[in-house]
Amino acid sequence: MSDLGCSLLACAPDEDREWTMEDYASAVARWCPGCGDHAILTAVQRLLEAEQLPPEQTVFVSGIGCASRFPHYLNTYGFHGVHGRALPVATGIKLRRPDLDVFVVMGDGDCCSIGAAHWVHTTRYNPNLVALMLDNGVYGLTKNQTSPTSPKGVASNTQPRGAWLPPMNPLAVTLGVANVSFVAQTGDWVPAHLYATILAAYRHRGFAFVRILQRCPQYTMGLFEAAVRDPGMVELLVHPGGVEVPELDRIYQNRVRHDPSDLDAARRLAEPDGKIRLGVFYRNETLPVYEETRAVPTRSAAEKVALLNAELDRHAV
Ligand code: SF4
Ligand code: MG
DSSP states (O other): OOOSSSSSTTOOOTTOOOOHHHHHBBBBOOOTTOOOHHHHHHHHHHHHHHHHOOGEEEEEEEEEESGGGGGGGGEEEEEOOOTTTTHHHHHOOOOOOOOEEEEEEHHHIIIIIHHHHHHHHHHHHOSEEEEEEEESSSSSTTTTTTOTOOHHHHSSSSSSOOOOOOOOOHHHHHTSSSSSOEEEEEETTHHHHHHHHHHHHHHHOOEEEEEOOOTTTOEEEEHHHHHHHGGGGEEEEEOSSSSOOGGGGGOOOOEOOOOOOHHHHHHHHHHHHSOOEEEEEEEOOOSOOHHHHHOOOOOOHHHHHHHHHHHHHTTOO
């Protein structure tokens, strides 16, 4: 992933260097024209620049799918893994190197289908990392199959008469897991809100799950079209403890004051009722993070030998 002019491993961190958005850009993104992933990539690059995250201290981990091309387009460390396995890889990285900033990028198929068990248990383990779930309601890379979040009745190559099951609700699922720490939703077509939400997730201490409603003009063109054209369909959750974007006040006038520390209210708001809600549903920074509760103390070779000998002596006959 790196084209920094030297191996990232060989580069000493340059404390005085100011990073620009260009420093984080890598290969030209090959998503379809109009794909929402382009806007999400731009928001992430803005975040990296605003927070001045050194590329050699930043890792993007992905699974498989259109969204999982993300690490190729960023000039940071990256790990393009296998189906549904981004979260355990990222947790391992964070456990071994808690000093790194770790981001996970998944699609709805990746996260909610083959990766569902990892998603649930990573929420419960609560590592301090950011998980972006780009939800376009379809398997796009493999060319239009029904995914767990495809709305009922939407046709695909695998269910040409329309999806026969109601869609999974990723917000409700995450909010139902013990130890949940941060849950938010935003949309790729509201750049200011998208950026503010990713920033809030990054600054949160704990596992920050962000569902990003993502347009796929190739296969699910109509999914968010009505909400894009009619801001009245969108309801913003606003609160000083969540995300507030004053420049959206004029366009998005449906607003609900929601305290994100209220888990019961968050669960009620996550239930489908025809509105598209954007904002922070829940946030709790008081929970222990996984890399601290599971931290392995650093020991010298001599200490390791002494511990090993003590353990073996316990079994001496
Ligand atoms: Fe984006 Fe859809 Fe094209 Fe994939 S298939 S790159 S999600 S527009
Ligand atoms: Mg998808």
